[in-house]
Amino acid sequence: MKELSLYLHIPFCVRKCPYCDFLSAPADGETIGRYADALIEEVKQASCAYTDHDVVTVFLGGGTPSLLHGKKMQVIMDAIRANYRLRADAEISMEANPGTVTKESLAAYREAGINRLSIGLQSADEALLRTLGRIHTKEDFVTAWAWADEAGFRNRNIDLMEGIPGQSLDAFEQTLRFALSCNPTHISAYSLIVEEGTPFFAKYHDGRGLPDEETERAMYALTGQLLSANGYRRYEISNYAQDGFECLHNIGYWNGREYVGFGIGSSSYVNHTRWKNTSDLKTYMSCALREEVQHLTMQDEMAEFMFLGLRMMCGVSKEVFAARFSQKMDDVYGDVIKKHAAEGLLLDGDHVRLTEEGISVSNYVMADFLF
Numbered sequence: 001m002k003e004l005s006l007y008l009h010i011p012f013c014v015r016k017c018p019y020c021d022f023l024s025a026p027a028d029g030e031t032i033g034r035y036a037d038a039l040i041e042e043v044k045q046a047s048c049a050y051t052d053h054d055v056v057t058v059f060l061g062g063g064t065p066s067l068l069h070g071k072k073m074q075v076i077m078d079a080i081r082a083n084y085r086l087r088a089d090a091e092i093s094m095e096a097n098p099g100t101v102t103k104e105s106l107a108a109y110r111e112a113g114i115n116r117l118s119i120g121l122q123s124a125d126e127a128l129l130r131t132l133g134r135i136h137t138k139e140d141f142v143t144a145w146a147w148a149d150e151a152g153f154r155n156r157n158i159d160l161m162e163g164i165p166g167q168s169l170d171a172f173e174q175t176l177r178f179a180l181s182c183n184p185t186h187i188s189a190y191s192l193i194v195e196e197g198t199p200f201f202a203k204y205h206d207g208r209g210l211p212d213e214e215t216e217r218a219m220y221a222l223t224g225q226l227l228s229a230n231g232y233r234r235y236e237i238s239n240y241a242q243d244g245f246e247c248l249h250n251i252g253y254w255n256g257r258e259y260v261g262f263g264i265g266s267s268s269y270v271n272h273t274r275w276k277n278t279s280d281l282k283t284y285m286s287c288a289l290r291e292e293v294q295h296l297t298m299q300d301e302m303a304e305f306m307f308l309g310l311r312m313m314c315g316v317s318k319e320v321f322a323a324r325f326s327q328k329m330d331d332v333y334g335d336v337i338k339k340h341a342a343e344g345l346l347l348d349g350d351h352v353r354l355t356e357e358g359i360s361v362s363n364y365v366m367a368d369f370l371f
């Protein structure tokens, strides 16, 4: 059987954070309920195309999936189980905002079959949480973490953010140490990107108020050192895990596994074709329209395979590349690999991977793999 990942997008939040450019917005309970029904319908209707696939991971992302009622989550998971070949050991992840969960909702999510929780802390510093416009406090996180434990979630990620306006290296270290004290199985630490069109862009587009480049680099280095000293292995540029707790959904994505996205704005990649759902809520709720369909050429797929695979610390296997594309990686990318290896940015062996220096200029290196 071929392996497949499912992604379900829940585009609702209590309020919009000023730095966020994800497809998400506040909505009332009735709209959230109707959207969930449309999502369930889409999940069911699409299933006939994947009878020869085993679903190995499911990811509920957003937005804020934890705005969904526990009972609704049960119906969604029942629809997946009834209509797809969901592997018994499938990783089923859900993102949660600490300001939206209750002891009961977390127990209901676990009961529904969610077995991995990703909780967005971002920072353990109250002032920085306010700067980010987050709806939760550190205390909310502590409570949610304890409830998640009680509900039986053993596989839990904490999302952290580097480069917040006004964030010092010291404040960031305290957040890292706090996260470690919670003993999560996984930590994601992403740099804040000031995205055009957000209130943060209007305020910080010239970089004033943000930590300078040197501080940002020190935060990244500190994350690696501290987490590694505490038993977490960096397996992707921004992701760290205890042994055996790497996020299988994201690894599948970086390794080019096929995936189907449900909900507004979600993308799918199956059988050399990528498509994207409409981003318009009303249109989606009426007919779940596909907005863009792109048939990928072999070159598109090779470039993407390299581009995504280089995010992983293990890099891209030449053997897997050859098996997938019936061409040797060196025949296609030999010059690019040689060039960046000579610059000290890539390591060239059975796998091609970024060096530490290469990670800091990863966009420059990856861009060369595009045709």
Ligand code: SF4
Residues within 6 Å of the ligand: 012, 013, 014, 015, 016, 017, 020, 021, 022, 024, 062, 063, 064, 097
């Ligand atoms: S909670 Fe997450 S998805 Fe929602 S607005 Fe804030 S950053 Fe965006």
